Amino acid sequence: MEQSGEQLIQAIQLDVWNALHDPEVLKKCLDGCLSMERVSDHQFQAVVSAKIGPVRAKFNALIHVENLAPPDSYTLVVDVKGGVAGFGKGTADISLSSMGDTTNLTYTVKGHVGGRLAQIGSRLIVSASRKMADSFFANFAKLWAENQV
Amino acid sequence: MTTETGIGASVKRKEDARFITGKGRYTDDINLVNQTYLVFARSPYAHAKINGIDLEPAKATPGVVAVFTGKDLAADEIGDLPCGWMVKSKDGSDMISPSHPPIAIDKVNYVGEPYALVIADTPDAARNGAEAIEANFEVLEAVLSTADATSGPQIHENAPNNRSYDWELGDKDATDTAFDNAAHITKLDIVNNRLIPNAIETRAALGDFDSSTGNYTLYTTSQNPHVERLILAAFVNVAPEARLRVISPDVGGGFGSKIFVYAEETAVIWAAGKLGRPVKWRAERTESFLGDAHGRDHVTHAELAIDDDGKFTGLRVSTKANMGAYLSTFASSVPTYLYGTLLAGQYTTPNIYVEVQAVFTNTCSVDAYRGAGRPEATFVVERLVETAARELNMDPAELRRKNFIPPDAFPYETPVALTYDTGNYGISLDKALDLADVAGFESRRSDSESRGKKRGLGYSCYIEACGLAPSQVAISLGAGVGLFESAEIRVDVTGSVTAITGSHSHGQGHETTFAQLISDRFGIPFESVDVVHGDTGRSDYGLGTYGSRSIAVGGSALMSAADKIIAKGKKIAAHMLNSNEDNVDFADGRFTAADTNESLAFGEVAFSAYVPGNFPLEELEPGLSEKAFYDPANFTYPAGAHICEVEIDPDTGVTEIAQFVAVDDFGNVINPMIVEGQVHGGLAQGIGQALLEHGIYDADSGNLITGSYLDYAMPRADHLPDFTVDTTVTPCTHNPLGVKGCGEAGAIGSTAAVMNAVTDALGVIDMPMPATPETVWKVARGA
Amino acid sequence: MAVKLNVNSVEHTLEVPSNTLLSEILRDHLNLTGTHIGCDTSQCGACVVHMDGKSIKSCTVLAAQADGADVTTIEGIANGGELHPMQEAFRNNHALQCGFCTPGMIMSAIDLVQSNDKLSAQEIREGLDGNFCRCTGYHNIVKAVLEAQEQM
Amino acid sequence: MYQFKHHKSTSVDHASELHSNSDEGLYLAGGMTLIPSMKLRLTAPTDLIDLSSIEGLAGISNSYAGLRIGAMTRHCEVSASSEIPALASLASLIGDNQVRNRGTIGGSLANNDPAADYPAAVLGLGATIHTNKRDIDGDSFFLGLFETALDEGEIITAVTFPIPKRAAYAKFPNPASRYAIVGAMVSDSGSGIRVGITGAGACAFRARAFESALNKDFSVDAISAIEIDHSDFNVDIHASAEFRGHLIGAMVRQAVVQLTE
Incomplete structure (x- = not known):
C-alpha cells in the first residue's frame, strides 16, 4: 500500500525539522503512544497501544531515521512487532519546504502488515494504516497550531 | 438381483443415521485420559532465517508441559516429509526435492510454517506458551509470483532458479510442424487461480503411545491412513510400521487436502511418544488456510492449431506450476501425469506437446485438490476450443462434435500417453444441449438484453482419468507406491458380512455403496453388510480415497474378494449337497447343485463353514473369509458435457448462474443418488473457482490475505443454482463393475463452462479468474 | 464462574472459567460432540444450536451469556426414537455427505422453517447463508428443507 | 481467549460504574464482533460488562420523534418490525440469521465498523442516538474508522429513527x-x-x-x-x-x- 498527504505547519522550517526529531513531540503525535525513547542518534524505540475497532494490540516499534538531508527531507523506517497480532514494516518519506513563516510538510507512506491481523482483517489494513499516518501528521500540525511544541 | 438395495438403486445412506443425530465421531470428538494439547508457533514471515529461538518464556508459562523445536525432532532422527512421486526433467535429470523438515530448523519458507511446538495441559495454556516464544528472524526477500518465480531470489540451496523440474510430454517437432501448417491458430494466456480446499472439518490429530507395549496410535483426519502410516514409519521415522496404528474415524471432507502427510500429525505422534501422554492438535481455520496444501495455481500459454476444415491439428501448452515452498506428498504428479496426459481431451488432436516447469515460491505447498491436474487440463483445452469456435465463427458445439473421438475409434490411443478404453462423447453433448434448451437461448438472451443484462452460454466437454493405474505403469512413471486396492470379506457364522476396504470414505458414502455391491453379489440383505474402513489395525493395507478411485479400484477389489468367497462357498455347498463344485451355481443368494437342483442359502453355507461337523478337512479349510488385491488394467475415463448459462449485471459486475447442466458418463452407476450428490459438490467447487474463490498472497509481505472466511469467498447456498444433472452410460471395459468414478467430474468440467459463459456474455476472449464483480465490471466497460 | 443451563431438557450447573464458550460447554463438559467447530470467525455455522428457541452460533456465545438459557443441540431434536422431520428429510434427500456441517445445517434449517413455513427455494438458500457445506453444493439441502417444511 | 471478569450489569448506571472501575473494560452487547476478536486474541479486555441483563434496553416503540429502538434490540427484531420497511429490510441483510439473532443495534453503532449496515440507516434516515449522557445527532456521530462521538464509557441506550415518507x-x-x-x-x-x-x-x-x-x-x-x-x-x-x-x-x-x- 502507498499513500501520501500534506500538512501546512505553523512554524519555520528549521523548527519543524528539529521537532520531528524530538521524541517528546513524536510521542504526542502518535496515537496511543505509551513511550518513545531515543536509543541512538538516529533511532527511536516506541511502545504503542493501538485501538482499531475491536482490535486492541500493544506494539513495539523501532524507528530508524534515514536519508537525512537536513532541513529538507528524510525517511522514517518503522519496524513494528505486535506479538500475536502480527508485524508491520513501513517507510515514510518526509519533505519540508519553507513557505516563509510556515512550512509545507509532504509525506509518502509505504508499508505492509503481516501476521494474524492481516490474515483476518485484510479489508481494514489500508484504511487503518492510512488513518494512523494521516493522524500522525495532522496531530503534528495541530501541536503547532495550538502552540504546544 | 435387482432389489431396492441392489446395484443401481438409490439406497438411502447407512452412515446418515449417525451424522443426522450428531453421533458422528470425528477426530476432535475423541479424547483420551491425561490428554495434552499442542499448539504450533508459526512463521509470520514468508522467507526468513531463524537466528535463534528463545523458548524460556514459553516453558515458564503456566500449564505448559513441553516446548520443542525442529532441532528436537532432528535429534530423534525424525526425517523429512517426502514427496512420493519422482518426475524427471526434459534432460533426464531427477526433479529437485528440497529438504522438508516437519518443523523448520534454520529457515522458514512460507507464512504459517511451524517452527516450534508447545504442549500444555489445556488449549489456552498451549496458546499462551506459543505466543511467548520469541524467535529471532532475519527476514529475506520472498518469491511470491508463479510467473516470475524462476527469476526471484533462490529459496532452496539445491534448487537454482527455484525450479524443481522442467518436464515435457509429446512430440515437439511434429506439433511445431502442425502449427507451421495450420489454417488458424488460437492462443490464450491462462492463469488458473490458487484455491484453498476448505473441508469444513479442519485437520486434527490425536497421538497416543502405550509404553507397556511400545505401540503408537494416531487418530487423524486422513483420506488414506495406510499411506500415512507407511510414510510416517518408513520415511519420517516416527515409529516402526508394525507398532503404528493409524485410525481415520469419520472425516469431515477432504477434497485432496487430507491425502498428504503433514508436519502436524508427525509432531503429534512424535510428541506423544516423547511425553508418554496423549497429544491432541486441532487446526484453527486460519491454520488450515495457511497450511493445508492448496490447489491449482498455474500460469499457462496455450495454442491450438486448426486446419481449413475446423479439425484440430496441434496443441502446444507451456505451463508454470507453483509448487509452493516444498514438494508436498504427491505434488509433483499433479501438473505432469495428471495434467499433461489429459490434454487430448475428447478430441482427435493428433499432435500435442506440453512442457511444465514446476517452481518454488514462498507460499504454502500446492498439491492435489479435487480433480488435481485434470481441471487445469480441461480448463486449457475447453477455453481454447470455445475461443477457437468464436474466432472461426462456428457453433462451439459443432466444432467440438467435428473433433470428438468417434465411438468406433475406441480403444483410442492419445498422443499424450493414455489409451481411452471407451466413450461416446456425442450422446452426452446431445443430451446436455437438449436439457439446457440451447435452442431457446437466443430468445433468453434478448430477454436479458431488454432488462439491461448480458447473457452468455458456455460449454465444457471434459475427460478425466480416474482410478490411477496400473501399478506397473505408475511406478515406471515415478510413483512411490502401488496403486492397487485391497479388500477383505469376512462372512460371519450367521451369514452376515464384514467388508473391509482400503478405500476411505470422508463423505462419499462407501458404507452404503459397498454394502450394495456385497448385498447384491451375495443375495443377502443390505442390512447384513457392515463396511469397515479407515483403520490400519483392521485392514491389511490400502491406498485410500482420492482421484475418484474408490468404486473403480476399491469396489473391484471387493468384487474379487467376493468371487473368492463364492468359489469357496461352492466347494462347501458341493460337499453339503453331495455334488461336485463344478456343478454348483450361485445365484440370488443360493448355491444350487445343477444335477439335483437342491440348494442352500448363503447363510447356511456360511454356518457350515464355521461349524464344520463333517468337513473333509484335508481338502477344505473351515471358515469363510477372503482377501483380494485388485490392480486395475488401465485408468477409467469418465467424460461429460457441461453447459452453463449466466446472466451478468454489467452495472455491478454480478454474475448469476442462470442454469447449469451436467451430463456425465460414469459407466455403470451403483447408487445414482450418491453419484448425483458427488456431481453437485464438484460443480459447486468448480463454479466457486470460476466466480468466487481465490487464495491471495500479499505481494509485499508474502502474507496470506485470504486467511479467513472474511476474505476467502466460500460458495454459499445463495451463490449457487439448482443443478440439472443426468448421465449417459458406456461401461468401463476393464473392471468387473464397468464403473468409472464420479467424485471429481463436477470440479473438472464446470470451471471452463462458467468462464466460457462469462466471456460469451461479455463478448471477450480474455477474462481473469475468478470473475469477481469488479473484474467483470472492468471487463464489461472495456477497462 | 457458575453457569446454569438447560440442555436438551436436562438441567446442568457447571463451574467454568469466564472465557468458556457455549460450544466448549457442549463439547467438552457435556460431551455433546454433535456440535462442531469449523471456523474461528463465526461464519461456517457448524456450531449452530438453538438458544431459547433461536438458532445461534455457539462458538460466538460465551457460556456466561447462556446462563439461564434453554439450549437445544442436534442430539436433542429427535423425539425418542423418532427423528425430527428435518433429520428425516436430510436423509431422504441425500442432503449430507461428510456430515460435518450437517448438525449446524439442520439446526439452522429448523429455525428457518419455524419462523416461516412457506419458504421458496430461493428463500431457503438465503436463509441458510450462515452455514457452509463444502460437499453437497447445497442442491439437496434445499430439497430437504422444502420437504421438511411440509412435515413440520 | 484470554481470561477476563464477566459482569452482569443491572442498570445502565451500574454498567457505567463497572466500566469506570475496570482496568480495560469493554461493554458486551451482542458480541458478534467482540467475541471473535477475543477468540483470535486480538483484544484482551480485563472486564466484560454484559449489557444484556439490563431491563428496558431492548425493544421497539413508537415515539413522537419516530421509531425508538432500544440499544440491545437484536437485528432479528428490527428485521421483523413493520414501521420502517427499509430499516427492517436493512436489518434482514446483516450477516446471517444467527448473527441477526444475537447482534444488537447499539453494539453495531458503537463499534462503527466501516462496512456495517446500520450507520447507513442512521445517516440515511436522520436518526438520533440516545446515550446515558445525552442525545447525539446521527449526522455527528460517526467520526472516522471505528471512531464515534461516544466518550469513553458512554453507553448507547436507544436510537430514534424518524419515520420517512x-x-x-x-x-x-x-x-x-x-x-x-x-x-x-x-x-x-x-x-x-x-x-x-x-x-x-x-x-x-x-x-x-x-x-x-x-x-x-x-x-x-x-x-x-x-x-x-x-x-x-x-x-x-x-x-x-x-x-x-x-x-x-x-x-x-x-x-x-x-x-x-
Missing part, C-alpha cells in the same frame, strides 16, 4: 463476509432527501451530491451522471476505491428504482 436500502455485499462493500439508504422525509452510504469510506457518510440532485428531481436520470470522488475510499481485495465509487451510484440508483417503480 418512503425509503429504501440497497446493499452490495462482500461475497465472503457479507459485510457491505457499499450500502445506500435513500429516504424521503417529505421535506428532504437523505442518502446514507456505508462500506465505501472510513465510516458512513451522507452523499450530498446525490441528495441535492434527488431533491430537485427524484429520478434515476437525475443521478446517473454523478461522479463521486473516490480517492479516500476503502481498498481491499474485493473492491478498489474506484469500484466502490461506482457502486455508490449503482446502489443509490437501485434504491431510487425501488422507490419510483
